[in-house]
Amino acid sequence: MDGGNSGSESDNYDWNTEDELEIENFHSSSSNITVPNGEANSGSGEALDSSPQNDEEIDSDFHSSDVEGCSFDDDSDIDSFSDDEEIPPVSEKNVKLKKLVKMGYEVQEASVAMERCGVDASLEELIEFLCTAQVAKAEDALMAPEEKPRCSDHTNKNKRRYYECEVLGRKRPRDIEKKTFDEDDENVHLPNPMIGFGVPTDESFSITLRTLPEAAVGPPYFYYENVALAPKGSWQTISRFLYDIEPEFVDSKYFCAAARKRGYVHNLPIQNRYPLLPLPPHTVHEAFPLTKKWWPSWDDRTQLNCLQTAYASAKLTERIRKALENYEGTPPEEVRKYVLNECRKWNLVWVGRNKVAPLEPDEVEMLLGFPRNHTRGGGISRIDRYKSLGNSFQVDTVAYHLSVLKDLYPNGINLLSLFSGIGGAEVALYRLGIPLKNVVSVEKSEVNRSIVRSWWDQTNQKGNLFDFDDVQLLDGARLEYYMELFGGFDLVVGGSPCNNLAGSNRVSRDGLEGKESALFYDYFRILDLVKNIMAKGH
DNA sequence: GAGACGATGAATATCACT
C-alpha cells in the first residue's frame, strides 16, 4: 500500500476496526471546516502536495489519450497477459471466475454464482448453480412476477444484524428500529426526510455511528451511486452485492436548489463530514434572483425537480405564454394547473412576463456544483451538455460524503473512477482540496472523457489521469498493473448507468438486468478484484 | 448527420382522509 496512506496520523483510523468512530457532528469540529473556498482553491492542492508525484516513472505512453484502443504497447510485461489469455491468478476466486468464463459463462453470471455460493465453493458447485440458474431463468419467464424468487435465500450465513447505528438526535425516533436492514425484508424503504445519515442543513437527525459488515471494510474505500427510485428489488440486489451495506438515500435538495434522490452505498466513515463552502443556493430565488421579478404568486415552487437529460422545447414555452397572455391578474384554475404541471415536469423558470424557459446548461452546471462552462467547448453540443449533466452527480452532495477522506489522505489519493461521466467525483475531491495523485477513469462517452480531460488540464492537476472507454478493459491484469504502479487504490467510486432503472424511461425500464444498468455487475466485479488484490498485500 | 421536437405511461412513493 502506498506509504503516504499509512503514514502520519492514520493511527486514528484503523482499517480493521469495523465500527470505530465516535465523534461529534461536523459542527463541533470546526477545524474541519477550513474548506478551500469553492472553485478558487487551485492552490490548495499544491499546498498539500508534499507527496512524491512520480509522474516521471509513469510513462507518458500510458497517458490515456491513446487508451482509446487501450494500447498497452509499452514493452512492459503487462502485454503478455493482457487480453484473452492468462490473467495471473490474483486469487483462487479469480481462477475460478476465469475458468467459468472460459467455459462460456458470462463474467457477470459467474460473478453472481460466486457471490451466491461463497468463495469456498468448488468449481462443480458453481457450475451446478449456473445450470440451475439457467433453468430457473427459463422458468422465470413463465412465472408471474409475484412468484419470482428474489434476493438472497443463500446468505444464511449472514444472519447477523449488521446495521446498527446510534442516533443522536431529537426527532424521528420512530424510524430507527425500522432502519435495521433485515434481509427477509423485501422492501428497502426510503427514509423520509431523505437525508441519509444526515445533511448539513438538517442535523436533527444525524447518525454518527454504524457498524459495517466485515467484508465491507476497506481498503479500499468505495462509493457507489444510483437513482433512489429504482424498481423494487434493485437496491436489495445492489446492497447484497456490495457486501450487505445499507444504502444511504439522500435527496440533493438539501444541498442545492434542485431535487435529486439518489442512493449511495459506501464504506466511508460518516462522522465529521463537512460541506463544501460556500454553501450553494438552496432555493430557486437564491439561485436565480432575476426570476423573482417574474415569478407569479400562484407558482409556489421554491425548489426545482430532478435535473434530467431532456429539456423543454421552445414551442412549449411559447404555448404557455399564449395560454397566459389573455389574463391580466391571476389566470383561472385550469390554466394555472396546466402551466404549473408543465413547469414542474420540465423544470421551467420565469424569465419574463408570462414567459418561462428551461434552464440553460450553464445554470444546470451551477446547480450541480460544477464550475461554470465545465461542459462547454470542445465541440460539445447543447443537447450533449444536457445529457451529460443530467446523468451526473450533484457535487456538493457527493463532496459532503467524501469529505471524511481529507484527513485520512492529506497527501492525496489514488482514485479508481468507474462510469466517470463528466467527473463529478473528481471535481468533488478537487473542491475538497484532496489531491488526486493517480486517477484511473472509465467512461464510455468520448464527449465526457473529453470534458474530464479538459477539466484536468484547466485545473493544472499534478497527478496522472488514465482513461478508458470500456469497463471490460479493466481485468485483473490491468488492475494489478496499475495497483502495482502506484500502490493500490484508496477509493473506488462510480455511479453505474441508471437507464433501465430510471422512472423517466418508458421504453426499457428493465431493472438491474437491463442492457445498460447491468453494468452495475462490472462495478462489483472490478471493486471485488481491487479488494482481493489489496488484500493480497500490495 | 446533427439537432429540435413531440409522443410515448408505468412504477413507486407520499399524503390526506376515512
Add this chain to the structure above:
DNA sequence: AGTGATATTCATCGTCTC
C-alpha cells in the same frame, strides 16, 4: 390499516428540418 388522489421520475424513439 386501508384507500384514493396526487406527485415525481440521472429516458427513448421516430420524424422532421436544416
